[in-house]
Amino acid sequence: MSNSKTVDTQAHYNKLSDLFLAALEQETITRKDFLLKATEGDVELLAEVEKMLAANACSDLFLDNPLININLALSNLITDDSPSKVSIGQQIGKYTIVKELGQGGMGVVYQATRNDIPDSKPVAIKLLRQGINRDMALRFHAEYRIMANLEHPNIARLLDVGTVDNGLPYFVMELVDGCAIDTYCKDKQLSTEERLKLFIKVCAAVQYAHLNLVVHRDLKPNNILVTADGNVKLLDFGIAKIIKSDNLYDDIKLTQTGLRVMTPAYASPEQVRGGKITIYVDVYALGILLYKLLTDHLPYEFNGHTPAEIERVICEQDPTKASTIIRRTKTTSTSEEKDNKRLAKKLVGDLDNILLMAIRKEPERRYSSVEQFAQDIEKYLKGFPTIAHRDSLYYRANKFILRNKLFLTITILIFSLSIGVIWQTTRAEQERTRVQAQRQLVEARSKDVRDLTNALLFKYNDGLEKLAGATKLREEMITEALKYLDRLNQSSEQDSQLQYELAMAYQKVGDLQGRPFRINQGNLSSALESYKKSIDIFQ
CATH class of the missing domain: 3.30.200.20 (Phosphorylase Kinase; domain 1)
Structure with a gap:
């Protein structure tokens, strides 16, 4: 940097400092007029002083150190991008x-x-x-x-x-004299239980930060050191966020090219998408951290991925169970293989569920707090039931339907169109010999089901399709019809005609539940089940 440029920069710095201090002496109501007059129409100079004043508004948060506040306000004016000049011994x-x-x-x-x-x-x-x-x-x-x-x-x-x-x-x-928590666990060869107890100490620190309205946002092994005597120390609040704060810091930009300021391997879906930052971000990161401590692996593979691919993996790909990843890990000795089998057996069940709950895609489906996360681990250690559980079959099926609506719609159409073909090819193979007593019983029930399907599913339902407010009635009608059909189906094996009537009835119910391109309940999964019952009868 040239001498003239240094002088100009210093003069500009001094002028700004003088204006800044003079403006602070003005009443808030007169400060704007004072600055307009003092800057003499210099729009850039006015804007710089106003930025300094905005930064100074946070002075009560800077340990009441006005010198620090002034330098904060002026720090954006320094143009030399070289590192701070500090030498050893200085x-x-x-x-x-x-x-x-x-x-x-x-x-x-x-x-x-x-x-x-x-x-x-x-x-x-x-x-x-x-x-x-x-x-x-x-x-x-x-x-x-x-x-x-x-x-x-x-x-x-x-x-x-x-x-x-x-x-x-x-x-x-x-100054913390220690090593990263994952390195500490490996070097000390800690057992699973010892790692869990060490992790609970980390949770205590993070929960304390949350109670003070601070979200860390960058929890990872290198920011959690463990001293030689086993004491945990949480570091680096450089990208932490104040929760529910109305001060200037909420507007700090934390973005870089491609990925925001974060460690992708420990970043939650809402972080990589730039969504709302809450304590659930730290719950997620702690879940990834515990996964790493217990398995020495991460639930996702990022090597060679672009930022866009990393975002897709984090937001869309299901994590691998900890027990599964241990089973897949290649070993080089018989003892390692035995150790992995023991670890996988220990992870199956509660620990798998605890980890998966902490790193769920949806923030609201994770642990409600870091404290609850730690309490579930303590329950596991004491042999009590945990609150973590696997996703239910209903939940997973519903998510599958939402992700594959087009596929399921096409599948239902194929099922519906295939019923007639299947019936034609299998009808000749059905057993025709029936005991007379059974025939009489089945024929009586056959009349019942014909009356039911013709009256409820064909005659009245066709009239209800165009009738406003009849949706609830149609739902009840379908529910009752299915109950009767299911009971009748249990004793229909000896009569092909009755089975035909049942199959057609199930097909009609499936149409009402979710057949595309006509009025239906929009219940694709139930429609698919009814069509399957129809096909099973034909076969």
């Missing part, structure tokens, strides 16, 4: 930089020691990166504001906050 406030721990989109994290307290524990310093835009600056400050309000033994603590010489803000956090 002092930042009361701290001395020891080494760099890592870099992210918003800033750089360093390990440091405190100068004014002998033998103090190392700390982590997160320094805002230069050249970031306004949204990224707001995210940085949102993270430390969130951490300032969270005091929990399983959440890394915020210790201090300040600015470096060039005005960039930083905050100081507890």
Whole structure:
């Protein structure tokens, strides 16, 4: 950057700072007029000062540190996009930089020691990166504001906050000496029960955040560290969201090209689609995390997928059961094979159901809270019944029908048209010899069913089709007719004529229930069942 550009930028910075501070001294009602006069028609300058004032409106959330607020308001004006210039051994406030721990989109994290307290524990310093835009600056400050309000033994603590010489803000956090939770479980060779108990500690931290109206949104192994003594620490609230907050942070843009800011493997369907963010997002991510801890696998495969393909998998593909994925895992030794069989046996049932409930596609069908999720795991550990259960046959069938309406419509048409053909080809093969007593009984019932089908299904129903308000009556008529037909069908095997009458009656009922292109109840699954009964009789 040239010297002249540096001078111009600094002069612009100073002018904005002066205007910003002067505007703060004005009453709210007169502030707009003051700015219009002070900026002398400079629309861009006016807009920049107003952005600063909007950011300052959140000052009560920034630990009452006005210096930090001013730098937040001005951070979007810095044009140098190089990393923050901090060297090993440099002092930042009361701290001395020891080494760099890592870099992210918003800033750089360093390990440091405190100068004014002998033998103090190392700390982590997160320094805002230069050249970031306004949204990224707001995210940085949102993270430390969130951490300032969270005091929990399983959440890394915020210790201090300040600015470096060039005005960039930083905050100081507890330095967690540990490893990612999945690595910890593998290195320690924890049993399934031990992993579940460790996971419950994670749930306690996340539930505490939820009670403080914070959704983490990026729960994954690397953001959950475990110390050598088994203590869990939740980290990185960089993309966390305040629930039901009316402040500026709700408008922070968190999108990138292709996929939004998230970890796809742990992102819920509503996250990848840009839907409403609720605590169910964290419930889902915790479900994926527990799946990983118990199986060392993820329920979905993303390798080589495009963002669009990843979104489709997350939103549409059914997850593989944990027990199933263990059974499919290839082993290299007999002992590994035995271990996998034991693990699969342990996962079948309750644990499979718990995991699948946590990662259901529909948010409202997951656990209602992280606390409920943890309680179900505790019930499993104590041998009590869990609330998690497999999707019912009715639910899965209904979802199948909704996904395949066209296919089912065509299938019903084929069934309907096939009935006559099947009858013609099988009628000659039916048994014709009947005992006289049985004939008399069956013929009497045959007359009953003919009267029933002719009167109710043909004569009266045809008249009811065009009669307004008759839908309920037709439903009751069909229900009662089916009951009678089912009873009669139990004793019709000895009479082909009666079976023919029954088959035609079932066909008529199926038409009323869901035959396309005519007035029907719209009940495709019931229609399909009635047609099947008709075909079974013909065969």
